[in-house]
Amino acid sequence: xxxxxxxxxxxxxxxxxxxxxxxxxxxxxxxxxxxxxxxxxxxxxxxxxxxxxxxxxxxxxxxxxxxxxxxxxxxxxxxxxxxxxxxxxxxxxxxxxxxxxxxxxxxxxxxx
Amino acid sequence: xxxxxxxxxxxxxxxxxxxxxxxxxxxxxxxxxxxxxxxxxxxxxxxxxxxxxxxxxxxxxxxxxxxxxxxxxxxxxxxxxxxxxxxxxxxxxxxxxxxxxxxxxxxxxxxxx
Numbered sequence: 584x585x586x587x588x589x590x591x592x593x594x595x596x597x598x599x600x601x602x603x604x605x606x607x608x609x610x611x612x613x614x615x616x617x618x619x620x621x622x623x624x625x626x627x628x629x630x631x632x633x634x635x636x637x638x639x640x641x642x643x644x645x646x647x648x649x650x651x652x653x654x655x656x657x658x659x660x661x662x663x664x665x666x667x668x669x670x671x672x673x674x675x676x677x678x679x680x681x682x683x684x685x686x687x688x689x690x691x692x693x694x695x
Numbered sequence: 696x697x698x699x700x701x702x703x704x705x706x707x708x709x710x711x712x713x714x715x716x717x718x719x720x721x722x723x724x725x726x727x728x729x730x731x732x733x734x735x736x737x738x739x740x741x742x743x744x745x746x747x748x749x750x751x752x753x754x755x756x757x758x759x760x761x762x763x764x765x766x767x768x769x770x771x772x773x774x775x776x777x778x779x780x781x782x783x784x785x786x787x788x789x790x791x792x793x794x795x796x797x798x799x800x801x802x803x804x805x806x807x808x
Binding site: 629 | 697699728735736737739743750795796797798802
C-alpha cells in the first residue's frame, strides 16, 4: 500500500553541524511534500514544503531536496541548534486528495 | 502560534464514557481537518470539513466518532463509549487557502483508563 517512511528513527548531531533527515515514499503519484517539526507536547509545526515540479527548495537554514526518480526527499538543517531538537515528519499528498499521509518520524537530538 | 485553538488540552476518562473536543480556528478558513496521533507515530487523517460540510471520513473514524462544524467556524469531535485504544492526541488543523499547507493546533490528549 501507500506509505511514507523514514530511514532513521533517531539522529544525534553536534551543535553547529548540519543535519540531514531522510524520507522515502512509495506513491509515484505523490506531488506535494511537507516537512513538519514536532516538539514534545505540541502539535506539528510547518517547516517547508515542495511540489513535484521542483527538486530543491530553500528556507531559512533549511533545504528540502526531492528526488522523484528514487522517491526520496530529505530535509537539511544548517548549523543545527539546540532548539532544533524535535521529531521531524515528512508528509505527502496527491493532487485531488485532501488527506496528508505522514511518516513515522525521526527524532533529532542536538548535543551541545 | 498557528491560530488554531484546541480544548481541552488534556482529558482523562474512564472506558465507556463520552468525550468531546473542540477546535477553534482563530480566523475563517474554508477547510478544517482532524487527525489522530498515537505515541511515536505520525498523525493519521480522520476527517475534514469544507465550510460546514464534512467531505471525507477515514476508515479510522468508527461509528463511535462524530465530528461537526455547524457554522463553518469551530468544530467538535465527539467520541462515544470510549475504549482504551482511543487514547491518543487529537489534532485539529486549518488549511492555508487551497495550498494543502496545514497548520496544526496543539492538540487534545485523551487518556482512557
